[in-house]
Amino acid sequence: MPADNEEGVPLTQAVQVTFSEPMDVDSVEGAFALTIAETPVQVAGTFEWNDDLTGFMFTPGERLALDTEYHIGWSADSAFNAGRRSALPAFDSRFVTVPFPAIVSTYPHDGAESVQPYGGVSLYFASKMNPETILDRVTIDPAPEGELDGFFSEYDNRYDILFPMVAAAQYTITIAPGMEDVYGNAIESELTFGFVTGEEDPELSFNIPWAGIGVYDSQREATELFVTQRNVEQVNLYLHTVDKASFFAQLNGEQYYPDSR
Structure with missing residues (x-):
C-alpha cells in the first residue's frame, strides 16, 4: 500500500511492501526507492521489517507533498531473496497525494x-x-x-x-x-x-385524536371538523357510511381489508 494508481493518498502515508518469501534486507533496502515522478528526487525514510522478513514498512522522514505523483519500486536484478539465490524483477507502482484544499x-x-x-x-x-x-x-x-x-x-x-x-x-x-x-x-x-x-410542501391533517378517529355530536346545530393546513387552497370533504368491522379495526389500530369476493 498505497495501491497502484491510488489517488488522494494522505501526506503522512507510509509505504507497505509484502513479498512471497523472506528477503535479503540489505539488497532490498538499497534497491528500494520512493521518488517524485519524472524527477531524481528520492524520499528519505526508515524501514521496519516484520519478523520473518517477508515485508517492510517504509516511513518517509518528512510529510509528502500536496498533489504530487510518487513512484515506488526498484530496478531489475537489484533486490534479492534471502540467501541471494534469486533476484526480483523490476517493480514500479505509482500514487498521487491529496490535492490542495478547495x-x-x-x-x-x-x-x-x-x-x-x-x-x-x-x-x-x-x-x-x-x-x-x-x-x-x-x-x-x-x-x-x-x-x-x-x-x-x-x-x-x-x-x-x-x-x-x-x-x-x-x-x-x-x-x-x-x-x-x-x-x-x-x-x-x-x-x-x-x-x-421554493414554497414549502403542501400539508393537510385532521385535528383528531390518535388512531384517526374523532367523535362528533350529530344533534348539534353545526358540526365542526378542524384541520391544519399549509399551502392548501381548498379541502373537499365527503361523508361515507362505515361498517362495524372496519370501524372497530380502525379503533384498535388494526388494518382492515374488506372481503373482495
Whole structure:
C-alpha cells in the first residue's frame, strides 16, 4: 500500500511492501526507492521489517507533498531473496497525494431554483478538512435566526451547514478564505454562490385524536371538523357510511381489508 494508481493518498502515508518469501534486507533496502515522478528526487525514510522478513514498512522522514505523483519500486536484478539465490524483477507502482484544499461543489449549486427550504447547505471539499476552520468563515444572507451548526463527514469530505431556511427566499452564501485542510493548508480564495428556495410542501391533517378517529355530536346545530393546513387552497370533504368491522379495526389500530369476493 498505497495501491497502484491510488489517488488522494494522505501526506503522512507510509509505504507497505509484502513479498512471497523472506528477503535479503540489505539488497532490498538499497534497491528500494520512493521518488517524485519524472524527477531524481528520492524520499528519505526508515524501514521496519516484520519478523520473518517477508515485508517492510517504509516511513518517509518528512510529510509528502500536496498533489504530487510518487513512484515506488526498484530496478531489475537489484533486490534479492534471502540467501541471494534469486533476484526480483523490476517493480514500479505509482500514487498521487491529496490535492490542495478547495471547495469542489456545493448543494444547492449556484443559481439553483425551487430548492426545498429545509436543512441547510452542503460544501464538498477536495480532501479532508479541519472542521474548526469552516463555520466561522460562512456568511449567509439573509441571516438565519439563531446560530449556525455544522458537521463534517469524512466519508465524502462534505460539510453540512444547518440552519432554518425560509421559503421563497433568495439566499447568498459567501465563503471567506482561510478554511484549512487537516495539514494546515488554507483555501486562499473567496467563494460566493446563491440559490432560491421554493414554497414549502403542501400539508393537510385532521385535528383528531390518535388512531384517526374523532367523535362528533350529530344533534348539534353545526358540526365542526378542524384541520391544519399549509399551502392548501381548498379541502373537499365527503361523508361515507362505515361498517362495524372496519370501524372497530380502525379503533384498535388494526388494518382492515374488506372481503373482495
